Amino acid sequence: MKSVIVIGAGGAGLVAALSAYENGAKVTVITKEYPTRSQTSMAQGGINAVLSEEGGDSIEIHIQNTLKSASALADEQVVSFMCKEAPNAIRWLDSIGVPFSRNDKSKIAQRKLGGAYAPRACYAQDYTGLKILHTLYDRCQEAGIEILNERYLLEFITNKDNNNKSFVCGVSVLNKRSGEVEAYEAKSVIVATGGYSRVYHDYSTNSVSTTGDGIALAHRAGVRLSDMEFIQFHPTALKNSSILISESARGAGGYLLNSKGERFINELLPRDEVARAIYDEMAKGYDIFLDIRHLGTEFIENELPQEAKLAKLYENVDPSVELIPIKPAAHYTMGGIEVDKNSSTCINGLFAVGECANHRVHGANRLGGNSLLELVVFGKQAGENAAKYICDFDKKVDLSAQKKSFEDQIIKIKEFSNEINFYEKQRELGELFYKNLGIKREKSAMQALLNEVKEMKAVLPKMGVSDKTKEYNTNLIEFLEFKNILDLSELVLISAISRQESRGAHFRVDFPSADDKKFKAHTIIEERMVSYED
């Protein structure tokens, strides 16, 4: 039996693994790809922490900025804990060798991101997430932490104790290489599988792997989810590919223009407001462009090299002389697995951290620079608590039955008739989500989409895979991911339909203002039913 299993090898997973290890646990990390290939590698902007109050910033202001962005939907106590822990988080990252950019005093440099009172985001050029992630990986190598690559999560296995309370006792995974189902017994499991922005498929800035597997499967195992309707759209993704053009382009003075060449919004307002303004212009039939020509070739080459490269590659434009065609795209999912103040889910021994979890720090809209912070602060917490939990674990576990049941399910899926190409459906679903559950939402369109999702679920047996091979069957893996996406789509929809108000990233055309009386509360999903809790 394994002690602590961490599912997911992004930033959250690796911090949790290191923390559990440092607290005496033997840790195994399981990932569906390789560590360092996760979504964390794409984070560019920075990680928030108040390292000094010299410039007038303070931990209290960091807390207030976070709460304001969250539109009254964050837990003040948890936000306060995160912001107070932030300087320690940076100190730790610095101590393990993260190559942060430095200021003239040889200390860690900080820059200002949207919604922040002062320069507070520590960064490593345009590669903050990449360099943090790789340093964490190197640290795991030093610690000798076991990492099992290319295993796709199939199920969290639970059991009931003498008091009829559920506890986790392992996971089953599909070994992508061998095609075999593997069941791993574990005393504790930490979920760190990332968000679900790929529900929007081609209309998401995220990695193709961000399919919310851990959230969908945790819910199937009986875990409560919360705030699933809150999805952050980034204002500037490339028009054809949805690849992210960092906020730093606007931060440096870039303009947003419509096809008439007119500016239509203060580009530095919060992401949700800018995204809505772009949406309105697009609804009028305009194309939208990011204009950084006036910043000059030299500045673009030195300060925005990644952006220039991606614009050339994907839109075939040279941003120093041409406009960059853009659109808003799904970027970050605030909702996810409901956890308590110890990062624990409602199943004993099952913890969650990172974008897949909802620690109630982002509320209705995440503040830029807080997601990397969240994964360090709560990754540490989840690891500590998992290590503590396993000390008292004394149950016997036998997973052979579960393993067999999953082998049977895989065989059954391979027998699906494959009359309908699920890739087409997945593309269609993404488009419909962008249109009807995107930046602006309205009841009848969402209801129609919900019916569409239910219809897709009903015809799943007519989809399936054409590739029946056992070894490295990515057709099968992608179908399993699509199944999870469909599950989550339904939960996002019922949450969004139920919330008859506008708050943060959730904007209802039919209910354009906030309704604090009814909805200043978290959306809870338990067994696919919606309720509200403070």
Next chain:
Amino acid sequence: MKINIKRGEVLCYEIQAKNQTLLEVLNEIKTTQDSSLAYSSGCRSGVCGSCAMRVNGREILACSYHVQDGDLVEPLNNAPVIRDLVVDMDKAYGFNAKAKAYLSADIDNILITHEEQKINELQSDCILCGSCYSACPVYAVNSEFLGPFALTRVWRYVSDKREQNPKEKIDNIQTNGVWDCTLCNACTLVCPQGISSKADIEKLRARSALVGYMDPNFASFGFSGGFDGSPIF
């Protein structure tokens, strides 16, 4: 347009593509023509390192390469092919641990100047795509060579002001390490991040010399007689 993909044998696919990346074309083939095609991808924007493969014999990232008519697409070299364009990177990644490419101990509150930061800024841009590993000819003769990316990673830590025991790191790369490289520069030419492992290996050689190591190839030509590869102090 036609592209050829090595899947054990070479298969030819007819595609409609203009100004598309190879990854977009692979996705198109996978979702509309042949869903059994296996390859890896992630971020689509050149930072996750998942989609390294070879086109016409040269390592590229599929997400950063524009397809040309007649291209031949193959998996990376020097790693076992699992299926089609997917290779097993476990052994390659294992060289990071063998090379001890990490900070040897936690260290608090070290001031680092701009200049000190620049020393390994480029090296820490590495995305572990494995292109250099695939292009390196030394593996043909020594499969235990620590290799380009792992040695670049060693330089990244050896040169870091926070590293308290750089000598231990240098000691560790004398065998199957810096002296096995032929300085052919193939790794540099294929790196999508513009990193030169060859240059990093040269810097590590210079550091090695500073603590008393010598090039064993040079030594064996009779320069120091009975030199057995052990350090000279």
